[in-house]
Amino acid sequence: MVTGKGGTGKTSVAAALALGLAAGGRRTLLVEVEGRQGIAQLFDTEPLPYEERHLADVPGGGEVRALAVDAEEALLEYLDMFYKLGAAGRALRKFGAIDFATTIAPGLRDVLLTGKVKEATTRTAGQRRVYDAVVLDAPPTGRIGRFLNVTAETARLAKVGPIKTQSEGVSALLRSPMTAVHVVTLLEEMPVQETIDAIAELTSFGFPVGRVIVNAARPPLPAGRVVSQAELRRGLIAAGLPADRDTVAGLYAEAQDQTIRRELEDSLRADLVELGLPLIELPLLPEGVDRAGLDRLAEALVRAD
Amino acid sequence: MPSEDAAPQLDVDQILADPGVRIVVCCGAGGVGKTTTAAALALRAAEQHGRRTVVLTIDPARRLAQSLGLTELDNTPRQVKGIDVEASGGELHAMMLDMKRTFDDVVLQHTDRAKAAEIFANPFYQAMSSTFAGTQEYMAMEKLGQLHARGEWDLIVVDTPPSRSALDFLDAPARLSRFLDGRMLRLLLAPARTGGRSMFSLVTASFGMFSKVVQKVLGAQLLTDLSGFVAALDSMFGGFRQRAEQTYRILQARETAFLLVAAPEPDAVREAAYFAGRLRAERMPLAGLVLNRVHRPAAPDLDAAESLAAAARLADLGGHEATEEVLRAHAALVQQARREQRVAQRFTEEFPAVPAVSVTAQPADVHDVDGLRTIGAAISRA
Numbered sequence: 034m035v036t037g038k039g040g041t042g043k044t045s046v047a048a049a050l051a052l053g054l055a056a057g058g059r060r061t062l063l064v065e066v067e068g069r070q071g072i073a074q075l076f077d078t079e080p081l082p083y084e085e086r087h088l089a090d091v092p093g094g095g096e097v098r099a100l101a102v103d104a105e106e107a108l109l110e111y112l113d114m115f116y117k118l119g120a121a122g123r124a125l126r127k128f129g130a131i132d133f134a135t136t137i138a139p140g141l142r143d144v145l146l147t148g149k150v151k152e153a154t155t156r157t158a159g160q161r162r163v164y165d166a167v168v169l170d171a172p173p174t175g176r177i178g179r180f181l182n183v184t185a186e187t188a189r190l191a192k193v194g195p196i197k198t199q200s201e202g203v204s205a206l207l208r209s210p211m212t213a214v215h216v217v218t219l220l221e222e223m224p225v226q227e228t229i230d231a232i233a234e235l236t237s238f239g240f241p242v243g244r245v246i247v248n249a250a251r252p253p254l255p256a257g258r259v260v261s262q263a264e265l266r267r268g269l270i271a272a273g274l275p276a277d278r279d280t281v282a283g284l285y286a287e288a289q290d291q292t293i294r295r296e297l298e299d300s301l302r303a304d305l306v307e308l309g310l311p312l313i314e315l316p317l318l319p320e321g322v323d324r325a326g327l328d329r330l331a332e333a334l335v336r337a338d
Numbered sequence: 339m340p341s342e343d344a345a346p347q348l349d350v351d352q353i354l355a356d357p358g359v360r361i362v363v364c365c366g367a368g369g370v371g372k373t374t375t376a377a378a379l380a381l382r383a384a385e386q387h388g389r390r391t392v393v394l395t396i397d398p399a400r401r402l403a404q405s406l407g408l409t410e411l412d413n414t415p416r417q418v419k420g421i422d423v424e425a426s427g428g429e430l431h432a433m434m435l436d437m438k439r440t441f442d443d444v445v446l447q448h449t450d451r452a453k454a455a456e457i458f459a460n461p462f463y464q465a466m467s468s469t470f471a472g473t474q475e476y477m478a479m480e481k482l483g484q485l486h487a488r489g490e491w492d493l494i495v496v497d498t499p500p501s502r503s504a505l506d507f508l509d510a511p512a513r514l515s516r517f518l519d520g521r522m523l524r525l526l527l528a529p530a531r532t533g534g535r536s537m538f539s540l541v542t543a544s545f546g547m548f549s550k551v552v553q554k555v556l557g558a559q560l561l562t563d564l565s566g567f568v569a570a571l572d573s574m575f576g577g578f579r580q581r582a583e584q585t586y587r588i589l590q591a592r593e594t595a596f597l598l599v600a601a602p603e604p605d606a607v608r609e610a611a612y613f614a615g616r617l618r619a620e621r622m623p624l625a626g627l628v629l630n631r632v633h634r635p636a637a638p639d640l641d642a643a644e645s646l647a648a649a650a651r652l653a654d655l656g657g658h659e660a661t662e663e664v665l666r667a668h669a670a671l672v673q674q675a676r677r678e679q680r681v682a683q684r685f686t687e688e689f690p691a692v693p694a695v696s697v698t699a700q701p702a703d704v705h706d707v708d709g710l711r712t713i714g715a716a717i718s719r720a
Binding site for chain 1: 367368369370397399400401601603604605606608635636637638639640644648649651652655657658660661662663664665667668670671673674677681701702703705
């Protein structure tokens with residue numbers, strides 16, 4: 034499970050993790066559940082259907098597949114499995130009944146989504162699991178606790194029946210050592226605060242928190258290196274660059290902003306370290322997130338393991 | 339910056355000063371500084387333009403909330419003290435949306451106490467008022483409608499909920515009101531009555547079975563609770579829809595200005611473009627784009643390659659480590675600025691007529707009134 038505040042790059046990190054875990058000829062499934070088509074946009078492909086599709090090859094014979102889970106489709110699939118709806122199921126969809134059913138019971142939607150993830154995770158072919166790992170681009174930190182805590186949500190409404198059984202199965206898997214919830218953050222105040230809050234919530238619900246992943250990180254500030262304008266001017270002249278007042282003043286202002294920024298980052302990093310969880314820092318990709326960039330992130334993630 | 343080259347410059351002051359503009363809605367993806375932008379604009383409207391302003395925030399960062407004096411979530415506007423309104427005569431009030439309490443208030447307004455107590459006790463109502471997908475968006479609209487109806491504000495600035503997609507803000511109220519007075523709900527709760535009269539026998543047949551399936555899957559108790567909830571709310575259905583429609587019309591009116599808030603990241607810009615298209619389709623007044631967190635080198639004449647080459651020369655020379663580091667940081671900044679420019683261009687190419695303004699990234703996060711004032715000035719280019 035990969036969560037994080039909106040804008041921290043959790044989809045990129047989830048994709049990189051799926052690529053990384055597919056190294057060495059393994060097969061992984063990258064799943065999204067929010068209908069954003071974030072994976073398709075990231076890999077610049079057609080929108081993903083509710084169907085497992087080949088997404089990317091990984092050197093060494095590995096493969097990443099992708100799936101966009103749709104709650105309505107998942108409900109139909111689920112009903113069909115238990116009640117054999119057939120054509121009646123399609124009629125229900127036309128009538129809006131499926132939309133109704135997935136919104137009628139808070140939590141039902143989430144049970145269906147996580148239920149599909151469970152199915153993919155535990156699916157076997159012969160004696161072997163179909164996927165070596167399933168990576169979920171999960172809802173953001175503000176909603177992750179409620180999303181994963183399916184039993185509590187459905188138990189409020191469904192006291193018996195298959196939904197209850199289903200959510201208990203999902204709940205057991207999500208709290209088992211097979212699951213890890215990774216939290217992606219930036220070294221900015223609000224994402225860090227939300228990371229700390231989400232980890233407290235996840236822990237209180239009994240979900241295994243994996244790693245804190247700092248995205249777009251810069252190395253910590255070297256101690257005490259503060260530059261003066263005079264020093265800058267000397268440096269620029271030594272490098273054969275123009276050392277006019279505007280250039281010196283401009284670079285000096287940039288350096289000051291950097292110092293403020295980095296001091297804040299260092300203090301936020303210290304807050305994260307205090308959580309006592311493994312911390313991974315992923316480099317900022319100045320040219321944006323393309324496949325080469327994702328491979329770099331994948332390598333950094335796997336190396337950290 | 340691209341927004342300056344291609345798009346007309348957004349003049350926020352003109353909007354904030356216009357007495358005809360009574361509502362400013364800030365919308366955009368999560369994590370782009372929407373709440374901060376809303377608060378900064380509201381402060382500016384009060385301090386610079388003398389307007390009696392209220393800002394409705396949804397989920398502000400703790401320290402930002404504290405800086406506005408929002409220490410508790412009490413669902414009513416509180417005046418923000420310690421701001422500079424002596425010259426302008428404006429006022430700033432701030433409030434944080436309490437979704438459940440707003441819902442409770444709506445129920446109370448439409449029914450008597452005994453019935454309301456019955457509704458509040460219903461587990462379905464409890465679940466729906468706190469977790470139903472869309473309730474937050476719906477209640478934000480409801481609160482906006484209330485603030486507007488009272489007529490005591492010159493300007494209402496609204497921050498929209500951190501939806502998974504910015505569009506939920508427009509869709510959710512319709513979805514919820516459809517749900518509340520939907521025929522699906524009525525059919526489900528009274529299948530016998532409608533069954534005989536329906537002309538669509540396949541649908542009716544499916545529906546009877548569907549109802550049975552729902553009973554099986556969700557359990558009979560849920561249907562009983564739901565039935566009680568619907569019966570209790572029955573008298574309010576019309577009111578719910580009417581209010582949602584009213585607010586919708588206000589949002590289409592000339593007194594409203596939508597501001598898209600984005601950061602120069604692909605996701606946020608894509609979301610903004612999507613939202614711009616949607617506002618156009620709904621005939622809602624889009625005033626412009628605020629592009630936050632734009633990086634701007636302070637030494638623009640020195641390009642990235644030159645800067646990196648110079649840093650390499652200094653590394654060979656030795657003794658200029660600090661300058662070397664500044665030059666590398668400058669190169670990264672120039673590259674980032676160029677990348678952001680390309681990303682932002684995607685919006686301006688699609689919506690060349692939408693005015694835009696770029697706001698330079700602040701070195702540190704904003705969580706006091708001074709910081710908000712700085713942001714407000716940056717958005718206004720003052």
